[in-house]
Amino acid sequence: MDEATAKKNTYHHGALREELIRRGLEALEREGAEALSLRSLAEAAGVSKAAPYRHFKDKDHFLGALADEGFRRLYAELDAARRGEHGGVDEMGAVYMRFAIRTPALYRLMSSSLLCRVPDESLVWARRALMLLAETLAGAPGRDAERLGSAPSFPAGADLDETAAAWAYIHGLSLIRIDRLYPEYLPEPDWERLARAIPRLGRA
Numbered sequence: 001m002d003e004a005t006a007k008k009n010t011y012h013h014g015a016l017r018e019e020l021i022r023r024g025l026e027a028l029e030r031e032g033a034e035a036l037s038l039r040s041l042a043e044a045a046g047v048s049k050a051a052p053y054r055h056f057k058d059k060d061h062f063l064g065a066l067a068d069e070g071f072r073r074l075y076a077e078l079d080a081a082r083r084g085e086h087g088g089v090d091e092m093g094a095v096y097m098r099f100a101i102r103t104p105a106l107y108r109l110m111s112s113s114l115l116c117r118v119p120d121e122s123l124v125w126a127r128r129a130l131m132l133l134a135e136t137l138a139g140a141p142g143r144d145a146e147r148l149g150s151a152p153s154f155p156a157g158a159d160l161d162e163t164a165a166a167w168a169y170i171h172g173l174s175l176i177r178i179d180r181l182y183p184e185y186l187p188e189p190d191w192e193r194l195a196r197a198i199p200r201l202g203r204a
Contacts, residue, residue: 017055017065019045024066028105033112038062064108064118070106071125074099085138089136092194093170097195100174107178111171122132122196137166137200161191162201169199 023041036060039049056062074096081087081095100107115123131154138158154160173194176182182189 016045016047020052020055020062021069021202024108025103026061026064027070028109031101032105033063033109033114036063040106050110060071060114060117061119061122063114064122065103066106067112067115067118068125070103070110071123071129074110075125075132076154077127082132086165089133089166089200091196092136093166094192097174097177097191098172100178104178107174109146111175113194132157133166134160134163137162151189159201162199165201166198172196 020038021042023044024036027036027041036059038052038056042049042052046053051060056065077095077099078092081091084091110126115126135155135158138155140155140157173191177191
């Protein structure tokens with residue numbers, strides 16, 4: 001069996017979705033969401049142009065899957081930071097910003113209005129990441145991702161306003177940096193220090 005046949009057989013047995021997401025994430029950083037083409041990705045993967053549509057209804061659904069994978073990776077990094085030696089919301093802020101800087105096109109997609117157009121199941125990891133932030137701010141031990149489910153409830157004892165403020169702060173800070181909105185005529189700020197300065201409304 002040659003390599004091309006083996007690849008097609010593997011995709012036929014369920015790996016095509018994961019392969020398209022992997023290739024899609026790479027293309028996203030090179031080309032941006034607007035230029036990304038499912039047909040081109042199918043051609044690169046060595047399958048028919050119609051094959052991706054067995055896994056994704058349309059391009060929006062595919063982009064939603066890319067965003068969900070982005071949130072899954074972000075969740076994993078935030079959770080590792082929370083559990084680390086210097087764990088806590090401050091370290092999570094630094095990790096969050098590093099993720100945005102490392103994958104700017106993916107981060108913009110994860111923050112785009114696309115999320116209002118895709119089904120709820122495309123937002124599973126986005127919800128889990130937000131609940132992880134809420135739990136950490138509240139000093140809760142945190143739940144494993146599997147226990148959070150697809151529609152996790154807001155943790156008891158967490159402050160909704162504080163969670164929203166923390167998310168808005170680090171999100172805005174990350175966008176200012178990746179979009180180079182900070183004035184060039186001013187000295188460069190200490191981004192790492194700022195990323196660790198998550199506001200805590202509940203403790204004010």
